[in-house]
Amino acid sequence: MAVAARRERERTARREAILDAAQELIASEGYYGVRMDAVADAAELSKGTLYLYFENKDALCAAVATRLIDEFIPRIEGAINEAQSGLDGVRALLQAYYDQTVENPHHFRFALAWLSAGERMDDSTEAFQTYRGRVGNMLSLVVATLQRGQADGSIRVDVDALPQAMQLWTSFLGIVLVGLNREAMEQRIPVPVDLTQLVPLHLDAMRRALSSEGTA
Amino acid sequence: MAVAARRERERTARREAILDAAQELIASEGYYGVRMDAVADAAELSKGTLYLYFENKDALCAAVATRLIDEFIPRIEGAINEAQSGLDGVRALLQAYYDQTVENPHHFRFALAWLSAGERMDDSTEAFQTYRGRVGNMLSLVVATLQRGQADGSIRVDVDALPQAMQLWTSFLGIVLVGLNREAMEQRIPVPVDLTQLVPLHLDAMRRALSSEGTA
DNA sequence: GCCGCAACTGACCGCCAGTCAGTCACTGAC
DNA sequence: GTCAGTGACTGACTGGCGGTCAGTTGCGGC
Known part of the structure; x- marks a missing residue:
C-alpha cells in the first residue's frame, strides 16, 4: 500500500509542522503564555486538529x-x-x-x-x-x-x-x-x-x- | 471613635478568617488546586468579598x-x-x-x-x-x-x-x-x-x- | 425616622483547554 | 463513471475558574 506509506509521511510532516509552530510561539510567549488557538492559527489548522496529533497541551509541550x-x-x-x-x-x-x-x-x-x-x-x-x-x-x-x-x-x-x-x-x-x-x-x-x-x-x-x- | 476601632478589629479578624480558610484548603488541595469559590465557601463569604480583602489570588496565597x-x-x-x-x-x-x-x-x-x-x-x-x-x-x-x-x-x-x-x-x-x-x-x-x-x-x-x- | 456609608452579595464576564457532530477529499471496488 | 467507505479536518460549543460590579443590607449618627 503506497497510499498508507504516503499517509504516514504526511502525518509525521504535519506533526512536525505543529511542533514548529508551537516551538516558535513558546519561544516568543513562554510556556505559560501559549494558547492552543494560537498554535492552531500558526500551524494553519483548526484547534480540533491539534488534538488529533497530541493528547493535550502538556503532551505537545513535552514533545517540544x-x-x-x-x-x-x-x-x-x-x-x-x-x-x-x-x-x-x-x-x-x-x-x-x-x-x-x-x-x-x-x-x-x-x-x-x-x-x-x-x-x-x-x-x-x-x-x-x-x-x-x-x-x-x-x-x-x-x-x-x-x-x-x-x-x-x-x-x-x-x-x-x-x-x-x-x-x-x-x-x-x-x-x-x-x-x-x-x-x-x-x-x-x-x-x-x-x-x-x-x-x-x-x-x-x-x-x-x-x-x-x-x-x- | 470607638466604632472605627471596632470596625478595624473586625476587619483584621475577617482577614484572618479568610487566611484560615485558604490555608486549610491549600493544605488539602495544594496551591494549584485551590479555587477562590472554595475559599469563599469555607470562609462563609461570597467570592466578591474575598476581593475586598485581597487584590487577587496570588496576593491571598502570598499572605498565607x-x-x-x-x-x-x-x-x-x-x-x-x-x-x-x-x-x-x-x-x-x-x-x-x-x-x-x-x-x-x-x-x-x-x-x-x-x-x-x-x-x-x-x-x-x-x-x-x-x-x-x-x-x-x-x-x-x-x-x-x-x-x-x-x-x-x-x-x-x-x-x-x-x-x-x-x-x-x-x-x-x-x-x-x-x-x-x-x-x-x-x-x-x-x-x-x-x-x-x-x-x-x-x-x-x-x-x-x-x-x-x-x-x- | 431617615440618610450615609461600608460590608457584603452573587449573577455575570472573559479567557482558554478540550470536545464532538458534521464536512470534505480522496480511494478502491464494482 | 460512480458510489460507499475512510481518515483528516473543522469550528462552534462546553465547562471551569479568576475576577467584576451593580445592587442589597444593616449599622451609626443626626
Missing part, C-alpha cells in the same frame, strides 16, 4: 521540550569530551548545560513546571514517556562523567556515582532556576546581590565537594 | 505563605543557635528548613510558583511586598550564619558571605524541590535511585565546599 533536549545533548557531550579529566568534565557539563539553557530556556521551564506541578500535570502520555527518556539520558551523562572522574582519580571514590549525580544535578536545578531570571531576581529579592557570580561560585563549590584532594 | 514562614523562621533560628560553630549552623539551618518544609510544603510551593512563573505572577501587591520581606529575612539568616562561621574560623574567608549565601540557598532550592516529591520523583525519573540520601549528600558537599580546612 524533547526536541530542544535532542538539539543540545550532543553539544554537552562535546563539551564533556574536550575536558581533560572527569572533574573538569563535570564543570564542562554544568557550564554547557547552563549556557544552552540561557540561550533557550524553554525546555528547562517545562521541566520545572513538571517537577513543581506535582499531580496536576498529566505525564501518562506517550510524548511524556519519550521526554522522560531524554531526562534519563541527561542523568546518565552526569553519572558517566562522575565515574570517569573516579576512574582517572580526579573525583573522590568514597561516594556512589548515582546518588552523587542526583545531588549534583538537583542542586544545579536551583542555580539554573535563579540564574535564568537573574535580572528579575535581583529586583525581586529584597537583598542587593550580584547574581552573575552564582554559577562560578557553585561550580567552585562542587569542585571542592567532589575533588579527590582532601580525601583521606 | 507569609504566615507559614512566620511560623517556622523562629524554629530555624533556634536550630542555628544551638549549633556549636558557624559551619554547623549552616548545616542546622538547611536541615531545619528542609524538615519544616517537608512538614508543610506549601510556602515552598508558592515560592517556587513565584520564581518559575516569571512575569505571569503579579507581585506588585502589598501582600507580596510583605512576603518578599520575609524572604529577605530568611536570606539574612543565611548570610549571618556564614559570617558567624567566618568569624569563628570554621568557614573559609576567601569568599564574600552574601554571594556565597545566595549560592548556598539557591542550590538548596533544587534539593528541596526534588526531595519534596521524592516518591513521585523516584518513579518519574527513569533511573533507579534512592533519593533519601539526597539531603545528607548535599549537606556533606556544602560542608566540604565551605569548610576552612583545605584552604591555603
Whole structure:
C-alpha cells in the first residue's frame, strides 16, 4: 500500500509542522503564555486538529521540550569530551548545560513546571514517556562523567556515582532556576546581590565537594 | 471613635478568617488546586468579598505563605543557635528548613510558583511586598550564619558571605524541590535511585565546599 | 425616622483547554 | 463513471475558574 506509506509521511510532516509552530510561539510567549488557538492559527489548522496529533497541551509541550533536549545533548557531550579529566568534565557539563539553557530556556521551564506541578500535570502520555527518556539520558551523562572522574582519580571514590549525580544535578536545578531570571531576581529579592557570580561560585563549590584532594 | 476601632478589629479578624480558610484548603488541595469559590465557601463569604480583602489570588496565597514562614523562621533560628560553630549552623539551618518544609510544603510551593512563573505572577501587591520581606529575612539568616562561621574560623574567608549565601540557598532550592516529591520523583525519573540520601549528600558537599580546612 | 456609608452579595464576564457532530477529499471496488 | 467507505479536518460549543460590579443590607449618627 503506497497510499498508507504516503499517509504516514504526511502525518509525521504535519506533526512536525505543529511542533514548529508551537516551538516558535513558546519561544516568543513562554510556556505559560501559549494558547492552543494560537498554535492552531500558526500551524494553519483548526484547534480540533491539534488534538488529533497530541493528547493535550502538556503532551505537545513535552514533545517540544524533547526536541530542544535532542538539539543540545550532543553539544554537552562535546563539551564533556574536550575536558581533560572527569572533574573538569563535570564543570564542562554544568557550564554547557547552563549556557544552552540561557540561550533557550524553554525546555528547562517545562521541566520545572513538571517537577513543581506535582499531580496536576498529566505525564501518562506517550510524548511524556519519550521526554522522560531524554531526562534519563541527561542523568546518565552526569553519572558517566562522575565515574570517569573516579576512574582517572580526579573525583573522590568514597561516594556512589548515582546518588552523587542526583545531588549534583538537583542542586544545579536551583542555580539554573535563579540564574535564568537573574535580572528579575535581583529586583525581586529584597537583598542587593550580584547574581552573575552564582554559577562560578557553585561550580567552585562542587569542585571542592567532589575533588579527590582532601580525601583521606 | 470607638466604632472605627471596632470596625478595624473586625476587619483584621475577617482577614484572618479568610487566611484560615485558604490555608486549610491549600493544605488539602495544594496551591494549584485551590479555587477562590472554595475559599469563599469555607470562609462563609461570597467570592466578591474575598476581593475586598485581597487584590487577587496570588496576593491571598502570598499572605498565607507569609504566615507559614512566620511560623517556622523562629524554629530555624533556634536550630542555628544551638549549633556549636558557624559551619554547623549552616548545616542546622538547611536541615531545619528542609524538615519544616517537608512538614508543610506549601510556602515552598508558592515560592517556587513565584520564581518559575516569571512575569505571569503579579507581585506588585502589598501582600507580596510583605512576603518578599520575609524572604529577605530568611536570606539574612543565611548570610549571618556564614559570617558567624567566618568569624569563628570554621568557614573559609576567601569568599564574600552574601554571594556565597545566595549560592548556598539557591542550590538548596533544587534539593528541596526534588526531595519534596521524592516518591513521585523516584518513579518519574527513569533511573533507579534512592533519593533519601539526597539531603545528607548535599549537606556533606556544602560542608566540604565551605569548610576552612583545605584552604591555603 | 431617615440618610450615609461600608460590608457584603452573587449573577455575570472573559479567557482558554478540550470536545464532538458534521464536512470534505480522496480511494478502491464494482 | 460512480458510489460507499475512510481518515483528516473543522469550528462552534462546553465547562471551569479568576475576577467584576451593580445592587442589597444593616449599622451609626443626626
